[in-house]
Amino acid sequence: MAKIIVDVMPKPEILDPQGKAITGSLARLGYSGLSVRQGKRFEIEVDGEITPERLEQATQAADSLLANTTIENYVVRVDQ
Amino acid sequence: MSVDTVANAKATPQVQQPWAELGLKADEYESIKQILGRRPTSCELAMYSVMWSEHCSYKSSKVHLARFGQLEKTTPRGPLLAGIGEQAGVVDVGQGWAVTFKAESHNHPSYVEPYQGAATGVGGIVRDILAMGARPVASMDSLRFGKLDAPDTARVLPGIVAGVGGYGNCLGLPNIGGEVVFDDCYYGNPLVNALSVGVLRHEDLHLAFARGTGNKVILYGATTGGDGIGGASVLASETFDADGPAKRPSVQVGDPFMEKLLIECTLELFQAGIINGIQDLGAAGISCATSELASAGDGGMHIDLDLVPLRDNTLTPEEILMSESQERMACVVEPANLGKFFEICAKWEVLATVIGEVTEGDRLIIDWHGETVVDVDPHTVAHEGPVYQRPLTRPAWQDTLIADSTDKLPRPQTGIELADQFLAVVTSPNQADKSWVTDQYDRYVRGNTALAQPQDSGMLRIDEATGLGVALATDANARFTMLDPFVGAELSLCEAYRNVAVTGAEPVAITDCLNFGSPEDPEVMWQFSQAIDGLIKGCQALGTPVTGGNVSFYNRTGEVNIMPTPLVGMLGVIDDVRQRVKAGFRAEGDLIALVGPATPGTGGIDGSAWAQVVHGHLGGKPPQPDYAAEQGLAKLMIQAAKDKLLASAHDLSDGGLAVALAESAILGGLGAQVALAGDDFEELFNERPARALLSFDPEKRDVLTSLANAHGLSLQVIGRVTSIEEISVAGSFSVSLVDLTRAWRNTIPAALGIGGQD
Numbered sequence: 084m085a086k087i088i089v090d091v092m093p094k095p096e097i098l099d100p101q102g103k104a105i106t107g108s109l110a111r112l113g114y115s116g117l118s119v120r121q122g123k124r125f126e127i128e129v130d131g132e133i134t135p136e137r138l139e140q141a142t143q144a145a146d147s148l149l150a151n152t153t154i155e156n157y158v159v160r161v162d163q
Numbered sequence: 164m165s166v167d168t169v170a171n172a173k174a175t176p177q178v179q180q181p182w183a184e185l186g187l188k189a190d191e192y193e194s195i196k197q198i199l200g201r202r203p204t205s206c207e208l209a210m211y212s213v214m215w216s217e218h219c220s221y222k223s224s225k226v227h228l229a230r231f232g233q234l235e236k237t238t239p240r241g242p243l244l245a246g247i248g249e250q251a252g253v254v255d256v257g258q259g260w261a262v263t264f265k266a267e268s269h270n271h272p273s274y275v276e277p278y279q280g281a282a283t284g285v286g287g288i289v290r291d292i293l294a295m296g297a298r299p300v301a302s303m304d305s306l307r308f309g310k311l312d313a314p315d316t317a318r319v320l321p322g323i324v325a326g327v328g329g330y331g332n333c334l335g336l337p338n339i340g341g342e343v344v345f346d347d348c349y350y351g352n353p354l355v356n357a358l359s360v361g362v363l364r365h366e367d368l369h370l371a372f373a374r375g376t377g378n379k380v381i382l383y384g385a386t387t388g389g390d391g392i393g394g395a396s397v398l399a400s401e402t403f404d405a406d407g408p409a410k411r412p413s414v415q416v417g418d419p420f421m422e423k424l425l426i427e428c429t430l431e432l433f434q435a436g437i438i439n440g441i442q443d444l445g446a447a448g449i450s451c452a453t454s455e456l457a458s459a460g461d462g463g464m465h466i467d468l469d470l471v472p473l474r475d476n477t478l479t480p481e482e483i484l485m486s487e488s489q490e491r492m493a494c495v496v497e498p499a500n501l502g503k504f505f506e507i508c509a510k511w512e513v514l515a516t517v518i519g520e521v522t523e524g525d526r527l528i529i530d531w532h533g534e535t536v537v538d539v540d541p542h543t544v545a546h547e548g549p550v551y552q553r554p555l556t557r558p559a560w561q562d563t564l565i566a567d568s569t570d571k572l573p574r575p576q577t578g579i580e581l582a583d584q585f586l587a588v589v590t591s592p593n594q595a596d597k598s599w600v601t602d603q604y605d606r607y608v609r610g611n612t613a614l615a616q617p618q619d620s621g622m623l624r625i626d627e628a629t630g631l632g633v634a635l636a637t638d639a640n641a642r643f644t645m646l647d648p649f650v651g652a653e654l655s656l657c658e659a660y661r662n663v664a665v666t667g668a669e670p671v672a673i674t675d676c677l678n679f680g681s682p683e684d685p686e687v688m689w690q691f692s693q694a695i696d697g698l699i700k701g702c703q704a705l706g707t708p709v710t711g712g713n714v715s716f717y718n719r720t721g722e723v724n725i726m727p728t729p730l731v732g733m734l735g736v737i738d739d740v741r742q743r744v745k746a747g748f749r750a751e752g753d754l755i756a757l758v759g760p761a762t763p764g765t766g767g768i769d770g771s772a773w774a775q776v777v778h779g780h781l782g783g784k785p786p787q788p789d790y791a792a793e794q795g796l797a798k799l800m801i802q803a804a805k806d807k808l809l810a811s812a813h814d815l816s817d818g819g820l821a822v823a824l825a826e827s828a829i830l831g832g833l834g835a836q837v838a839l840a841g842d843d844f845e846e847l848f849n850e851r852p853a854r855a856l857l858s859f860d861p862e863k864r865d866v867l868t869s870l871a872n873a874h875g876l877s878l879q880v881i882g883r884v885t886s887i888e889e890i891s892v893a894g895s896f897s898v899s900l901v902d903l904t905r906a907w908r909n910t911i912p913a914a915l916g917i918g919g920q921d
Contacts, residue, residue, distance in 0.1 A: 093416075096389035096475060098488065100418035153276045153414060 085133045086162035087141045091150045092122035125149050126162070133161050166480060167205040168534045176202050185212035191549050198543045206468075206529065206536040209481040210544055213447040214454060217716050220548035223682035224714040227695045231709045234702050238671040240736060243708055244368055250294045250443065251361075252710020254672045256736045258631050259365050263297045266305070266358040266637065266676040266732045268715035272391070273355040275414055277322025281355050282330035282417040283489055288359040289334065290443035290492065293426055296369055296433045297361030300609065301623055302331045304341040304357050305637045305676070305730055306600070309350025311592040311914045316345070319353050321915065327357070328603040333419035334426070337612045338604035339621025341637055343911075345592045348641070351720030356676040358637060358732050362625055367433065374460045376523050378439055379498060380453070383508055383515035384425045384491040387449070388474035391415040391487035421490040428511035429492060437503055440495035450484045450544070452493040453519075457527045457541035460495070464541065466519035466529045480531045495521060555692055556685035564646060567782030569768045574844050581844060582896035584777050588848065589825040589903065591776040594818045595910035596829075613740035617830060619662040619814050620735065622743055630739035636662035638733075639678075640817070641726040642770045643785035648690040652697030652729045653788045657852045658816050659733035660705055664797035665812040665855050667744045667804025668735030673702065675712035675731055680724020682716045690727040698729065704790035707733070742804045747830030748858050749810035753884040755827075755835055756867075757820065758799065759854035760792035761877045767849030772818040792853035795874035800855070802870060808863045810884075815854040821847040823856040828890055829904045837882030838893035847892070858884055 093099045102120040109117050125145075129137055142159045150157040172178075182192040185208065195203050195211050203211060217223060228247075236243045238254055244261050245253040251265035269284025285302055292299045304327050308316050331338050341358070391414055432438050440460060442452045449471065457464035468480050478486070496504050501517070508515040522528075527544070529537035575581040588594060597616060606615040613632055614622035620636035638659040644651025656673065663670045675698065680687040702709055718725040737743060748755075768774065769783025803809050811831065813823045820839075824847075828835050839846040857878075859867060864880065871878035882893075891897030 097414075098385070098388055098390060098416040098418060098474065100416070100420065103418070104420070151276070154279065154416060 085129045087127045087129055087133060087138065087159060088162050089125040089127065089141065089145045089149050089157055089159050090122060091125070091155050091157045093120060094154055094156055097154045166531050166534060166536055168536055169204055169538045172204045173201050178202065180205070180208055182208060182212070185209070186216055187212050191215060194549065199539065204536050206480050206484055207539060209484050210450040210454065210537065213450050213485055214544045215548040217682065219447050219451060221714055222549045223551050223553050223688070223716060224691065225550050226552055227692050228714070230695055230699055234699060234708050236708055238708060239669060239706055240671050243672070243710060244365070245295070247709065247711050249711065250291045252672065252674065253295060253368060254710060254734060255365070256625065256631065256633060258626055258629060260625050260631065261363050261365050261368055262360060262625070262633055262734065263292055263295045263363070264358065264360040264635065264674055264732065264734055265291055265711050266356050266674045266730060267291065267713045268676050268678060269355045269357060270352065270678065270715055270718055272414060273323050274319065274351070274353055277319050278326040278329065279414055279416050281323040281326030283415045284355050284357040285327055285330045286417045286419065286422050286489055287445045288357045289422065290445065292359045292361035293429050294441050294443045294492070295361065296367055297363040298430055299336055299359050299361045299426060300611070301360050301621065302336050302338045302357065303621060303635055303637055303732070304338060304355065305639070306342065307344045307346065307349045307354035307728065309345065310347050311345045311911065313350050315350060317915060323353065323355055324600050324603055330417055330419045332605045334423050335608050337606050337608050337615065338601070339606060339612055339615045339623065339635065341616070343597045343600050346641065346726065348723070348725045352718045352725055354678050354718065354728060356637070356678070356730050358635070358674065360633070360635060374462060374521070375439060375497060376462050376521055377498060378495050378521040379501060379517045380456065380464060380466060380493065380519040380521065381496055381504065381515050382471060382491060382493050382518050383513055385418065385421050385488055386472045386474040386514065387478070387483055387486050387488045387491070389478060389482060389486060390489065392482050392485050415487050415489050417489045424511045424513050425490055425492060428508055428513045431507050432504065435503055435507060437496055437500035438494050439497060442493050444491040444493060446487060448484065448486045448488065453529070454527060454541040454544040456493060456495060458545045460521060463522040463524040463526045463528070464519060465522045468529050468531050468536070470516055470518045472514060472516050480536055553682055553688045554685040555689040557689050558686040564782050565784055569774050569780060569783050572774065572778050572780060578896040582898055584773065585821050585847065585896070586898060586903065586906065588772050588776045588818050588821055590906040590910050591772065592910055592914070594772060594822050596908045597911065598908065599911045613743050614666060614745070617826070618746050619665050620668070622666055622668065622737065622740055624740045630741050632737045632740035634663045634666050634668035634735035634737060636733050637730055638662060639728045639730040641728040642775065642781055644694060644729060645726040645781060646770050646783065646785050648693035648727050649697035650785050650788065651727070652694035653701040654785060654852060655729055656698055656701040656705070656731045657788050657793050659731040660707065660793055661796065661814045661853070661855070663733045663735035664800045665744065665814045667742050667800055668737040669801055670705065670707055670733050670735045670797060672708050672710050672734050673731050674710055675729060677712065677714045678718050678725065678728040678730065679716055680719045684724060687724055694727055694729045701788065701790070705794065742807070744800070744804050744809050744812045746813040746827055747811055748827050748833040748835065748884045749831060751833060751884055751886040752861070753810050753858040754861050754864055754880050755837060755882045755884060756857045756878050756880045757854060758796065758857055758871050758876050758878045760789050761875055764789060764851045767819070767851035768845070771848055771850045772822070773848035786851045789853045791875060795876050796853055796855060799871055799874045799876060803867060808867055809857055809859050811858045813856045815856060816850065819848045819850045820856065824890060825903060825907070827856055827858065828900055829907060834885040834887045834889050834900050835882055836885050836891050836893070839881060840879070843892055843895045
């Protein structure tokens with residue numbers, strides 16, 4: 084089945100406490116020099132073909148529900 | 164990129180600067196130039212603009228707040244240990260203990276991003292308490308939203324509630340009460356008033372100053388990022404269009420786990436005795452912290468801004484000065500104590516950086532990579548901002564509003580109509596069960612919560628050996644305040660006082676959080692000025708000083724201001740929390756009584772919950788406060804709690820006897836049979852102050868009656884607690900307690916479409 088992927092990330096200027104905690108844990112485990120920002124990935128299965136209309140629908144869904152656009156950015160793409 | 168240095172500012176007086184975009188008025192910009200004797204550098208402009216914003220400088224409210232100065236600095240339990248002007252007031256509660264508490268608004272950020280706005284509101288007020296050297300022990304939150312069924316309420320309410328819970332729960336602080344109120348006027352401008360309370364021993368109270376040349380200025384806690392840049396002046400001083408946020412500036416994101424480390428680290432630093440001066444970083448960030456610390460001391464200050472640890476290396480010095488990154492503190496430490504300081508910070512994994520030092524003289528000088536970008540007198544930034552004597556006008560519509568009384572509204576004619584309206588009022592959003600909200604908060608963590616929502620006030624045990632405790636209640640009656648801002652503020656104060664008193668605690672002091680519309684509107688300024696005078700009159704009459712507080716202006720949607728909402732947070736002291744009195748009925752056969760002024764007042768239907776729920780009406784005159792009766796009631800309650808005379812006590816306020824009776828029955832799981840003297844409708848729904856609903860063992864009737872009389876009150880037995888699951892009003896109606904309870908619990912979850920019962 085065709086899939087649309089939505090990647091959501093905290094905006095660059097926004098504090099990411101989860102990423103900060105992961106960065107700290109990595110350092111404690113010896114993985115030094117890695118700085119993490121954590122987002123989320125949505126896989127959306129689509130009935131039928133992925134048309135431009137479908138992508139637009141997914142974009143609207145991302146904008147209104149999947150991402151909190153006040154503090155997060157999102158990217159919508161087709162899963163290859 | 165080149166920076167705008169002081170030398171450059173001197174050499175280029177003609178440069179155009181974006182003072183208007185930063186929220187400054189032309190004359191304010193002119194006075195900055197006059198103060199400096201040149202144009203400000205862009206860094207100085209950033210500092211002045213945030214520090215001279217309404218939010219930080221109180222420029223419209225200062226002249227009115229100054230009138231609080233006439234109040235005694237004494238509580239019924241002794242002199243205030245710290246008052247207005249400190250980061251939070253400190254009250255002596257006896258046995259060597261002191262309590263500090265304060266309420267603060269985070270209204271505009273909570274509309275833009277409900278979760279983070281509310282969360283960082285909680286975090287900000289906790290740091291104020293921490294800066295007094297006290298351990299934060301509990302929170303309370305007073306929330307106001309648009310109508311419960313309005314579409315945006317479904318976005319704003321769950322986000323704000325989750326934010327309050329998320330941050331407070333992670334800190335391990337119980338949330339012991341507050342309010343949830345719905346009114347159309349808060350649609351597009353919710354109110355989030357966060358209160359924090361902290362505890363310390365007397366000997367640990369140090370009002371710190373940044374004196375001593377050569378002492379180091381340390382920034383510790385989170386790194387600095389681009390959060391909420393300009394938030395203080397832009398977010399808190401602009402209004403939103405009806406159709407949504409006009410701007411979406413970067414908001415602050417909180418990290419409660421960082422804050423928890425900051426709390427433990429700061430308390431250990433205080434314990435070690437190595438903090439000479441301390442300031443939390445809230446609105447206006449480093450601009451505020453450096454100018455406040457420098458002007459609180461007796462020297463100058465030199466800061467190397469490029470030493471500030473950054474989360475984002477692209478930040479300009481202006482942005483670093485304005486950033487509102489959360490979970491940061493600044494303090495002044497003697498060089499000899501630096502080792503100990505860093506050792507404690509390292510233990511708690513808190514990043515600490517020396518960013519400057521206290522100097523001779525009286526200038527605050529900030530360098531950026533060796534070039535001076537700020538050279539100011541810190542007083543002019545922190546304390547000598549503009550002061551406005553804004554015009555006041557009593558609104559022309561005030562008389563029309565007062566004339567529009569409830570006299571003409573149809574009243575219930577039959578028992579069935581009265582029963583329907585009883586149900587409607589008790590289950591209306593403002594009176595209905597708030598568990599859906601408060602169940603998301605940890606109310607009992609730390610193990611010292613003696614009372615929490617749905618009781619009249621929250622109560623905490625302070626001393627585990629003696630049982631010494633404090634009670635806290637927050638109240639604002641915006642509807643009464645709309646009808647008469649002076650009397651409405653008095654009544655809000657009385658309600659908070661009564662809420663504390665009915666639990667058996669002695670009310671001692673208040674904090675306030677004054678939420679109003681635009682100060683540029685003379686009618687709003689009139690409301691504000693009246694409300695201040697009402698609070699002063701009430702505080703004088705009740706003997707409860709104002710320990711501090713906060714003003715929030717520009718609360719409006721489009722051109723429509725919110726109803727004036729002066730929130731009062733009342734602190735009470737109880738010698739032993741085991742004596743506390745709860746609101747729910749306790750035993751079948753107990754007598755139910757109304758206690759109140761010997762001469763009943765008049766009115767109380769105008770502005771009532773009944774008028775709102777049944778007729779959507781607001782008009783007429785609020786009832787008059789009765790301070791002698793409020794104080795008599797408090798004394799009665801304190802004595803009755805001590806002597807264990809009462810099974811329950813519940814204050815009468817919104818929704819009058821109807822709501823008090825329903826809540827005491829629901830909370831106790833017991834029915835009530837009452838017979839009312841006089842008109843049943845009037846008796847059930849009037850909201851006259853200074854009254855409470857009691858239940859007690861019939862054997863206690865005589866002693867309670869004479870105690871009430873001794874305090875100038877009348878105690879009138881109106882019925883009995885029964886095991887029959889209904890509330891019945893003789894000759895009028897009876898309603899099933901099961902149905903009532905279900906409907907009362909269901910209102911909020913059902914409207915939000917989440918987790919409703921049945």
